[in-house]
Amino acid sequence: MEVGKTTRELGLLQTGDSIMSLTGPLGLPTHIENYGAVVCVAGGFAVAPIMPIARAMKQAGNKVISILGARNKELIFWEDELRSVSDKLIVTTDDGTYGRKGLVTEPLKEILESSEKVNLVVAIGPSVMMKFCARTTQPFGVKTIVSLNPIMVDGTGMCGCCRVVVNGQTKFACVDGPDFDAHQVDWDLLAARQRTYLEEEKQAMENWQCQCGKYA
Amino acid sequence: MPRQEAVVRAKNFKEVALGYTPEMAGEEASRCIQCPKRPCVEGCPVNVDIPEFIKAIHEGKMTDAVTVLKDKNALPGICGRVCPQESQCEAKCTLLKQKAPVAIGRLERFVADWERQNKAAMPPGTPLPPPTGKKVAVIGSGPAGLTAAADLVKKGHGVTIFEALHVGGGVLMYGIPEFRLPKEIVQNEVNFVKSMGVELVLDAVVGKCDTIDELLANGYDAVFLGTGAGLPMFLNVPGENANGIYSANEWLTRTNLMKAYLFPNYDTPLKVGKRIAAIGGGNVAMDAARCALRLGAEEVYIVYRRSEAELPARREEVENAMEEGIIFKFLTNPTKFLDDGKGWVNGMECIEMELGEPDASGRRRPIVKKGSEFVMQINTVVVALGTTPNPLIASTTEGLKTTNHGTVIADESTGKTVKDKVWAGGDIVTGAATVISAMGAGKRAAADIDKFLLNK
Numbered sequence: 001m002e003v004g005k006t007t008r009e010l011g012l013l014q015t016g017d018s019i020m021s022l023t024g025p026l027g028l029p030t031h032i033e034n035y036g037a038v039v040c041v042a043g044g045f046a047v048a049p050i051m052p053i054a055r056a057m058k059q060a061g062n063k064v065i066s067i068l069g070a071r072n073k074e075l076i077f078w079e080d081e082l083r084s085v086s087d088k089l090i091v092t093t094d095d096g097t098y099g100r101k102g103l104v105t106e107p108l109k110e111i112l113e114s115s116e117k118v119n120l121v122v123a124i125g126p127s128v129m130m131k132f133c134a135r136t137t138q139p140f141g142v143k144t145i146v147s148l149n150p151i152m153v154d155g156t157g158m159c160g161c162c163r164v165v166v167n168g169q170t171k172f173a174c175v176d177g178p179d180f181d182a183h184q185v186d187w188d189l190l191a192a193r194q195r196t197y198l199e200e201e202k203q204a205m206e207n208w209q210c211q212c213g214k215y216a
Numbered sequence: 217m218p219r220q221e222a223v224v225r226a227k228n229f230k231e232v233a234l235g236y237t238p239e240m241a242g243e244e245a246s247r248c249i250q251c252p253k254r255p256c257v258e259g260c261p262v263n264v265d266i267p268e269f270i271k272a273i274h275e276g277k278m279t280d281a282v283t284v285l286k287d288k289n290a291l292p293g294i295c296g297r298v299c300p301q302e303s304q305c306e307a308k309c310t311l312l313k314q315k316a317p318v319a320i321g322r323l324e325r326f327v328a329d330w331e332r333q334n335k336a337a338m339p340p341g342t343p344l345p346p347p348t349g350k351k352v353a354v355i356g357s358g359p360a361g362l363t364a365a366a367d368l369v370k371k372g373h374g375v376t377i378f379e380a381l382h383v384g385g386g387v388l389m390y391g392i393p394e395f396r397l398p399k400e401i402v403q404n405e406v407n408f409v410k411s412m413g414v415e416l417v418l419d420a421v422v423g424k425c426d427t428i429d430e431l432l433a434n435g436y437d438a439v440f441l442g443t444g445a446g447l448p449m450f451l452n453v454p455g456e457n458a459n460g461i462y463s464a465n466e467w468l469t470r471t472n473l474m475k476a477y478l479f480p481n482y483d484t485p486l487k488v489g490k491r492i493a494a495i496g497g498g499n500v501a502m503d504a505a506r507c508a509l510r511l512g513a514e515e516v517y518i519v520y521r522r523s524e525a526e527l528p529a530r531r532e533e534v535e536n537a538m539e540e541g542i543i544f545k546f547l548t549n550p551t552k553f554l555d556d557g558k559g560w561v562n563g564m565e566c567i568e569m570e571l572g573e574p575d576a577s578g579r580r581r582p583i584v585k586k587g588s589e590f591v592m593q594i595n596t597v598v599v600a601l602g603t604t605p606n607p608l609i610a611s612t613t614e615g616l617k618t619t620n621h622g623t624v625i626a627d628e629s630t631g632k633t634v635k636d637k638v639w640a641g642g643d644i645v646t647g648a649a650t651v652i653s654a655m656g657a658g659k660r661a662a663a664d665i666d667k668f669l670l671n672k
Contacts, residue, residue, distance in 0.1 A: 153484070154381065156606065156608065159466035160448050170457060
């Protein structure tokens, strides 16, 4: 699950270790109400934020259909937890090593095409996955909420690093979001801004691996 | 005042002004004629006993100088560096009309720096009075909050500062650059306030983690809001969200608080293009431009819509910037940002301005000069137009009144807001201003809070 230097550093911590600083909860909470039927789509690691949302939606009286997808079997986690708060759970893997082979958008489309009435879709995962979920639900006119993940610095609205454009307007994802209407999001801008420090991220990783090598 | 040479200092983050030697300090202190009227004291927003601390320097009684200075000013190492003394105490100095005012700011810095280096020589501080049993929550550990906290703890009240960031100091840490105000000095001053018995809680985002009403319901008898003006303003022109366009807050926070200049030892870099434009004319724009130079830019511009005479920045910082080679483009306003097709800014469409009649601020209004469009080749932009208060506190605090600009309404002389048991001071009330005026507001509010608590 670890991708860059910082998540790998976190991965090396043991129970009882500490980190310097932690704050929250920040941003606006997900809006929970009895919509009727909600489809929750979790892309990979995003089963973590989807889990409490699915649970709250279920507790509010919604029928909850969950889709959990990852690249391969190793990256699937919390399957039982998600199943326990959903009326139905579909698991997919890109390579077919577990569950149904394919992307999460396939079962999503099938549900929308079926006679199942869906009032809301909540999709969280890598930006490209959220973008394609938005594209999938758009023709059906189903309201779709996504949780945007631009780069952030302070998380309290003081710097504007997390600027996204939604419905033509600039918003700060850290205080106006992170939840936004998926059909209004400028996905290309989000993707471009997320690439700002690719070079530096690579350099930091190489530096760190080099240093680890010295002490390993 | 000795300074690093412009060509050298433009490449490093070390302090520009090197400070007085004891000989220079002694000489300058002897210039003060100890005039009976003491107009300098009135000119100081916290009413430091200026002639007294200067006399102590002159007499070689450094520990006395420290005691006198710190009696009124808890953060002299900071004020001595960033106060615009030229428009405050020094502007009132009796010697202003003669040779030159006494260099009060530089002497203040000298005393503060001496104390930092000679802690062992200082006598123990005045013991605190017996605890009053009252507790005050101070929100924000910038200059207003630190000053209010220091004054309240000296009266025997229990004080907790709630700071949203992971380190205390507020704008002193994230905004003012290392080369104007070394962060080690800021932490020294924060630690001094803590050493007086003030509790500093970090990572505490009031308005999210706790609301003001929750604090008042959970043991705090009064609240002081010192959360500053941390919401960035953008131009709102097309293309402003391209990569490489930063708010000054982000630029300065990554550089100074998060040490972008030490990447990869710190993981919070900046994309520093070869040609950088800082938009704006205040101290923040100067800071942003001078940081850009030090971060490795080849050409740095200040782009300002009025002329040199209207620049709101401190003259000293403008001169420093010019000496360091920053190019000033006056009477110029950006209208659009251009990108390279891959999401990165690579140009800025601008239009020339001319000055008309004064506007509400008293400065001549900039008017567009039709047909004067041109393009500047720029690959990084820092937008330093100003800041307003973050709406987080006002939007989560029932009963607090704000203006259209988002500033909290508070009595000018006491800092009292319309909400019961809540005071406010500093940039959250005035909009972006100075460190020292925030400190003055902190002092006045602390005095009023003290009165309120003792009458309960």
